[in-house]
Amino acid sequence: MAKGKSAAKPAKASGPAVSPLAPKSYPSLPPLAGVRLSTGAAGVRYKDRTDVVLAVLAPGTQVAGVFTKSKTASAPVDWCKANLKAGGARALVVNSGNANAFTGKAGYDGARQIAESTAAVVGCRPSEVFMASTGVIGEPLPANRITKLLGALAETGSAAGWRAAAEAIMTTDTYPKLATASAMIDGKRVTINGIAKGSGMIAPDMATMLSFVFTDANLPASVLQELLAAAVRPSFNAITVDSDTSTSDTLLLFATGKGAHHAAVTKAYDKRLNEFRQRLDAVLLSLALQVVRDGEGAQKLIRIDVSGAESDDAAKHIAMSVANSPLVKTAIAGNDANWGRIVMAVGKSGEAADRDKLKIAFGNQIVAENGARALKYNEAAATKAVKGREVEIAIDIGLGKGKARVWTCDLTHGYIDINGSYRS
Amino acid sequence: MAKGKSAAKPAKASGPAVSPLAPKSYPSLPPLAGVRLSTGAAGVRYKDRTDVVLAVLAPGTQVAGVFTKSKTASAPVDWCKANLKAGGARALVVNSGNANAFTGKAGYDGARQIAESTAAVVGCRPSEVFMASTGVIGEPLPANRITKLLGALAETGSAAGWRAAAEAIMTTDTYPKLATASAMIDGKRVTINGIAKGSGMIAPDMATMLSFVFTDANLPASVLQELLAAAVRPSFNAITVDSDTSTSDTLLLFATGKGAHHAAVTKAYDKRLNEFRQRLDAVLLSLALQVVRDGEGAQKLIRIDVSGAESDDAAKHIAMSVANSPLVKTAIAGNDANWGRIVMAVGKSGEAADRDKLKIAFGNQIVAENGARALKYNEAAATKAVKGREVEIAIDIGLGKGKARVWTCDLTHGYIDINGSYRS
Numbered sequence: 001m002a003k004g005k006s007a008a009k010p011a012k013a014s015g016p017a018v019s020p021l022a023p024k025s026y027p028s029l030p031p032l033a034g035v036r037l038s039t040g041a042a043g044v045r046y047k048d049r050t051d052v053v054l055a056v057l058a059p060g061t062q063v064a065g066v067f068t069k070s071k072t073a074s075a076p077v078d079w080c081k082a083n084l085k086a087g088g089a090r091a092l093v094v095n096s097g098n099a100n101a102f103t104g105k106a107g108y109d110g111a112r113q114i115a116e117s118t119a120a121v122v123g124c125r126p127s128e129v130f131m132a133s134t135g136v137i138g139e140p141l142p143a144n145r146i147t148k149l150l151g152a153l154a155e156t157g158s159a160a161g162w163r164a165a166a167e168a169i170m171t172t173d174t175y176p177k178l179a180t181a182s183a184m185i186d187g188k189r190v191t192i193n194g195i196a197k198g199s200g201m202i203a204p205d206m207a208t209m210l211s212f213v214f215t216d217a218n219l220p221a222s223v224l225q226e227l228l229a230a231a232v233r234p235s236f237n238a239i240t241v242d243s244d245t246s247t248s249d250t251l252l253l254f255a256t257g258k259g260a261h262h263a264a265v266t267k268a269y270d271k272r273l274n275e276f277r278q279r280l281d282a283v284l285l286s287l288a289l290q291v292v293r294d295g296e297g298a299q300k301l302i303r304i305d306v307s308g309a310e311s312d313d314a315a316k317h318i319a320m321s322v323a324n325s326p327l328v329k330t331a332i333a334g335n336d337a338n339w340g341r342i343v344m345a346v347g348k349s350g351e352a353a354d355r356d357k358l359k360i361a362f363g364n365q366i367v368a369e370n371g372a373r374a375l376k377y378n379e380a381a382a383t384k385a386v387k388g389r390e391v392e393i394a395i396d397i398g399l400g401k402g403k404a405r406v407w408t409c410d411l412t413h414g415y416i417d418i419n420g421s422y423r424s
Numbered sequence: 425m426a427k428g429k430s431a432a433k434p435a436k437a438s439g440p441a442v443s444p445l446a447p448k449s450y451p452s453l454p455p456l457a458g459v460r461l462s463t464g465a466a467g468v469r470y471k472d473r474t475d476v477v478l479a480v481l482a483p484g485t486q487v488a489g490v491f492t493k494s495k496t497a498s499a500p501v502d503w504c505k506a507n508l509k510a511g512g513a514r515a516l517v518v519n520s521g522n523a524n525a526f527t528g529k530a531g532y533d534g535a536r537q538i539a540e541s542t543a544a545v546v547g548c549r550p551s552e553v554f555m556a557s558t559g560v561i562g563e564p565l566p567a568n569r570i571t572k573l574l575g576a577l578a579e580t581g582s583a584a585g586w587r588a589a590a591e592a593i594m595t596t597d598t599y600p601k602l603a604t605a606s607a608m609i610d611g612k613r614v615t616i617n618g619i620a621k622g623s624g625m626i627a628p629d630m631a632t633m634l635s636f637v638f639t640d641a642n643l644p645a646s647v648l649q650e651l652l653a654a655a656v657r658p659s660f661n662a663i664t665v666d667s668d669t670s671t672s673d674t675l676l677l678f679a680t681g682k683g684a685h686h687a688a689v690t691k692a693y694d695k696r697l698n699e700f701r702q703r704l705d706a707v708l709l710s711l712a713l714q715v716v717r718d719g720e721g722a723q724k725l726i727r728i729d730v731s732g733a734e735s736d737d738a739a740k741h742i743a744m745s746v747a748n749s750p751l752v753k754t755a756i757a758g759n760d761a762n763w764g765r766i767v768m769a770v771g772k773s774g775e776a777a778d779r780d781k782l783k784i785a786f787g788n789q790i791v792a793e794n795g796a797r798a799l800k801y802n803e804a805a806a807t808k809a810v811k812g813r814e815v816e817i818a819i820d821i822g823l824g825k826g827k828a829r830v831w832t833c834d835l836t837h838g839y840i841d842i843n844g845s846y847r848s
Contacts, residue, residue, distance in 0.1 A: 072771030072779045102767045102779060104795030137764035138797045242750040244765075245772035326750070326835075327668045327843055334844035340561035341668075343526045347496030348669035355496045355526060372528030373562045411750075413840050419751055420758035420836070 018174045021293035021301050021389060021409070029162035029180045029193045033216040034058030034256025036157030039168040040149040044142060045097030045135055050168035052146055054153040055092040055212070056122055061256045063089035063130060064224035066232050068249035074101030075111040075141075076131045077248060083127045087221030089254055090124035092212060093131045095146055096169050096197070101137035101247040110143035117147035121154040132210050132250045134171055134197065166195040169210060172418060173197050173294055177211075179286035181279040186272050188260035190217040192279055196287040199241065199296045199418075209236065211251045211287050216259025217276065226268035227280055228253045235284040238316075238406040240323050241295035242415070253280075292407045297414025301407060302332055305394045309402035314351040316404035318397065321349035329411035332391055337382035339367040346395060357398030362386050442598045445717035445725050445813060445833070453586035453604045453617045457640040458482030458680025460581030463592040464573040468566060469521030469559055474592035476570055478577040479516040479636070480546055482680045487513035487554060488648035490656050492673035498525030499535040499565075500555045501672060507551045511645030513678055514548035516636060517555045519570055520593050520621070525561035525671040534567035541571035545578040556634050556674045558595055558621065590619040593634060596842060597621050597718055601635075603710035605703040610696050612684035614641040616703055620711040623665065623720045623842075633660065635675045635711050640683025641700065650692035651704055652677045659708040662740075662830040664747050665719035677704075716831045721838025725831060726756055729818045733826035738775040740828035742821065745773035753835035756815055761806035763791040770819060781822030786810050 035057060039050040065084050067077050093114055100107045115126040122129070133141065166176035177196040182189055198209030219227075228251070236251060265272055293301055304322050309315035322328055325345040331338035339360045346353050356371035363385035366374045385391070459481060463474040489508050491501050517538055524531045539550040546553070557565065590600035601620040606613055622633030643651075652675070660675060689696055717725055728746050733739035746752055749769040755762035763784045770777050780795035787809035790798045809815070 068771075069774070070768065070771030071774070071777040072767050072782070102764060102792065102796060104780065106796065137767065138792065140796075244749050244751045244768060247768055247771055325668055326839070330840055330843035333840070336844075340526060343496050343561065344494065344668060344671055347492075347494030347671055350493070350495070353495040356528065358496070358526075368526065368562065370528060372526060372530065372564075411840065412844070413837055415750070416754055416757070416835065416837050416840060419754035420760075 019294050019298060021298055022175045023290065026163065026176060027178050027180050029178055030191060031159030032191050032193050032214050032256070034061060034258030035214050036159060037161030037165045038153040038157040039161060039164045040153050042095065042145040042149050044095050044145055050164065051096045052149060052153070053094045053165045053168045054118070054150065054157065055165070056154060056157050057090050057092070057254060058256045058258045059090065061089045061254055062087055062219060062221040062224055063252060063254050064221055064228045065250065065252045066228055068246055070245055070247045072102060072247050074099055074133060074137070074248040075103060075107035076100055076133045077250060078108070079111045079115065080130050080250065080252070083130065086127060088128050089130050090128040091118050091122045091130070092252065092254070093118050093129065093146070094169050094210065094212070095133050096171050097135040098133055098139055098141045099135050099137045099248050100133040100141040103138065103140055106140050110141040113143045114146055117150050121150045130252055132248065134169065134210055134248055137247060162193060162195060166197070169195070169197040171197065172199045172296060175294060177287055177290040177294070179283045181283050183276040183279040185217055185265065185276050186262040188262040190215055190259045190262070190276065192283050194283045194287050196291055198291040199294050209246060209249045209291055211236065213253045213283060215255050216257070217255050218257035218262060219255045219265060223265065223268045224253050224255055227277060231281045231284045234405065235281065235288040238404070239288050239292040240320060240406065240408050241292060289407060292409055295409035296418045297412040297416070298409030299412055299414070300332055300389055300391055300410040302391045302393065302409060303405065303407050305392070305403070305405050306397065307403040308397040308399055310352050310400040311402040312404055313402070315402040316406070318346055318349045318351050318353070318395070319404045319406040321345045322393070322395065323406050323408035326411055329408065332386055333410035333412045335383060335387045337362050337367060337379070337386045342393065342395065343368065346397070352399055353397055354399060359396040359398060361394040363392050443718045443722055445722055446599045447714065450587065450600060451602050451604050453602055454615060455583030456615050456617050456638050456680070458485060458682030459638050460583060461585030461589045462577040462581040463585060463588045464577050466519065466569040466573050468519050468569055474588065475520045476573060476577070477518045477589045477592045478542070478574065478581065479589070480578060480581050481514050481516070481678060482682045483514065485513045485678055485680045486511050486643060486645040486648055487676060487678050488645055488652045489674065489676045490652055492670055494669055494671045496526060496671050498523055498557060498561070498672040499527060499531035500524055500557045501674060502532070503535045503539065504554050504674065504676070507554070510551060512552050513554055514552040515542050515546045515554070516676065516678070517542050517553065517570070518593050518634065518636070519557050520595050521559040522557055522563055522565045523559050523561045523672050524557040524565040527562065527564055530564050534565040537567045538570055541574050545574045554676055556672065558593065558634055558672055561671060586617060586619060590621070593619070593621040595621065596623045596720060599718060601711055601714040601718070603707045605707050607700040607703040609641055609689065609700050610686040612686040614639055614683045614686070614700065616707050618707045618711050620715055622715040623718050633670060633673045633715055635660065637677045637707060639679050640681070641679050642681035642686060643679040643689060647689065647692045648677050648679055651701060655705045655708045658829065659705065659712040662828070663712050663716040664744060664830065664832050665716060713831060716833055719833035720842045721836040722833030723836055723838070724756055724813055724815055724834040726815045726817065726833060727829065727831050729816070729827070729829050730821065731827040732821040732823055734776050734824040735826040736828055737826070739826040740830070742770055742773045742775050742777070742819070743828045743830040745769045746817070746819065747830050747832035750835055753832065756810055757834035757836045759807060759811045761786050761791060761803070761810045766817065766819065767792065770821070776823055777821055778823060783820040783822060785818040787816050
């Protein structure tokens with residue numbers, strides 16, 4: 001909490017109650033050497049809650065990142081991409097309430113102003129400052145509300161501020177998202193801590209996906225980038241809430257190198273990183289699933305497994321066609337084991353499929369095979385398989401060896417309520 | 425009405441009330457030489473309403489068609505595609521209540537059974553019988569309920585059954601869809617009559633798009649096919665309700681050649697067809713807009729014009745990205761002039777776009793330009809522009825000369841109600 005702002009409470013969901021799919025408890029993240037966190041209430045848009053996070057990173061910290069593919073990306077995304085090449089990072093500043101997207105030159109100036117102010121209080125170059133903004137788009141960012149807090153934030157950083165940081169970056173999120181793991185590298189234990197926000201892959205208006213992952217391992221930016229690219233495919237790139245892509249999606253991975261000393265590792269596929277890779281994947285998957293579990297209006301988590309496609313890419317494309325189908329998502333919302341809509345979504349994907357080879361199951365109930373309803377089809381059992389909070393759909397295309405797994409949530413009245421109400 | 429079935433009423437929407445976007449009145453379609461229509465109540469799924477149409481076509485009738493691109497198309501689609509090459513047609517049979525899709529060999533057998541029975545009563549080859557089915561998928565089609573009516577239907581056909589035919593093919597439609605026009609070819613007046621059904625592009629479960637268009641002009645199948653391919657692009661291929669594509673979408677164009685005698689025309693771009701082309705385009709556009717106006721849950725018709733894209737294809741792709749965005753559609757539903765979501769949808773399309781060149785207008789209110797909110801932005805005026813039943817969005821990409829126009833509807837609680845309830 002920034003000095004002088006002790007009255008500000010941590011963020012609370014301003015919208016509906018906590019998602020029924022929320023984790024039962026939140027993990028307690030341990031301190032991570034080389035990271036000091038602080039939060040403040042800048043009043044960018046929200047009142048009476050925190051909305052800014054500053055992470056001060058030890059000298060020598062390395063960084064990697066992946067970003068939205070949007071052609072209309074936000075000013076902070078442009079800033080981070082431009083400064084990622086050098087590989088060094090000394091600070092991260094994140095605000096909620098305003099995305100600083102589609103804000104033209106003023107938006108870029110605001111981003112630079114934040115970077116320069118942060119650099120001044122941290123003692124680094126502006127290019128070593130990374131940032132993200134989430135909230136409404138098209139509104140000018142009141143950067144000075146943020147910059148005037150930075151001095152106090154830099155002084156009050158602590159190693160224990162993970163939960164507070166995860167709360168300060170929430171927008172339509174109904175709960176904070178945190179994950180932690182540890183791994184051995186070269187016989188030394190290192191830690192991975194991550195936070196995220198998002199109620200979808202989705203949307204500029206209060207629902208961007210942001211995630212920041214930190215480790216005290218000693219890894220160069222090139223290795224981090226390769227690990228991140230591999231870890232993001234089956235996690236953040238395998239979830240969808242509503243097929244809409246934010247202008248601001250940002251995932252940054254920082255390595256401070258200030259944990260237990262281990263030998264230098266210069267290749268991502270060095271076997272000494274096997275466990276680390278696995279744990280990093282797990283942290284990203286945990287955060288990604290926490291995002292989809294908080295999907296706007298979500299009442300159910302839906303896992304879709306596609307096998308037997310012509311290639312892994314084809315399988316992913318089919319899985320996403322099913323996961324993004326409004327008709328599939330509304331059927332599941334209504335406890336309707338409507339496998340006909342799955343057939344439709346497979347068919348519309350454009351990938352190779354053969355009606356007569358397709359096999360579809362809800363849970364362990366095979367509902368369709370050999371070009372028709374399964375002979376052993378049991379409506380009651382199929383309905384039971386889609387009634388719970390977690391629904392598993394398996395689709396065997398029957399043509400090849402390509403496979404993919406993705407997650408989505410159902411499409412409910414809650415989604416319409418959240419997104420169809422006038423901006424307040 | 426089939427003989428002995430006089431108790432059956434025409435179809436009525438079993439779901440919600442008539443769409444608020446429905447036409448104020450339905451056009452009265454004139455008789456069309458060479459087409460005799462009849463409807464019957466086969467009880468395929470619905471009770472106490474008509475659900476089968478038979479159109480008997482004069483000898484020499486030519487046919488063209490376009491179909492769903494789904495890789496899991498229905499048995500009737502497969503049947504029509506296979507028989508389209510020969511170019512001749514003597515009958516059309518359409519049923520509602522069951523789509524005969526994903527029904528395997530039994531489905532194909534049912535389609536053939538209908539074709540053979542129809543051929544027997546009409547006196548033609550089975551390959552001259554075209555057909556379409558719409559309704560639930562995956563359920564075996566009770567073909568015999570249809571075939572046993574065919575004899576009576578063939579005897580009772582009339583030249584005046586257009587409205588009854590449009591009603592018999594309805595599923596979740598809330599009103600029948602009809603359009604008519606006339607044109608001069610070579611100094612002779614010909615007629616074009618069309619009917620359609622659909623509450624979206626969408627979905628196997630009761631919401632397939634079907635359309636059947638008839639003319640008494642004398643045109644060969646090759647010309648019809650070329651005219652149809654051109655006419656479908658700015659009409660049926662420019663509408664979307666929810667991005668889901670049916671396994672059964674079918675559009676057939678029949679020319680009986682039994683109207684006023686005109687000289688043979690063998691090329692689609694013969695200037696003697698100029699007026700005919702224009703009127704055919706208008707009939708298809710009218711029918712397509714009637715479908716989107718009946719979009720499931722629709723409260724508003726949304727027109728999206730994209731200009732300044734790199735190509736017409738790029739413009740269409742961007743326009744469809746906006747039209748299919750759940751966040752854009754829910755915003756409009758909520759009377760929210762949320763242009764940030766349009767920026768998002770343009771950005772996610774993947775087509776070339778430059779934030780700083782983009783211009784967006786609701787009605788005649790420019791809301792964004794030069795990479796930021798328009799200087800003259802007026803929230804009240806922008807809100808007013810999205811409050812009505814018809815909303816116009818114009819997007820200038822500012823890069824090239826490509827343009828496209830598409831239509832969609834808003835995404836409302838009604839869509840969730842219709843699609844999220846258990847199949848009854």
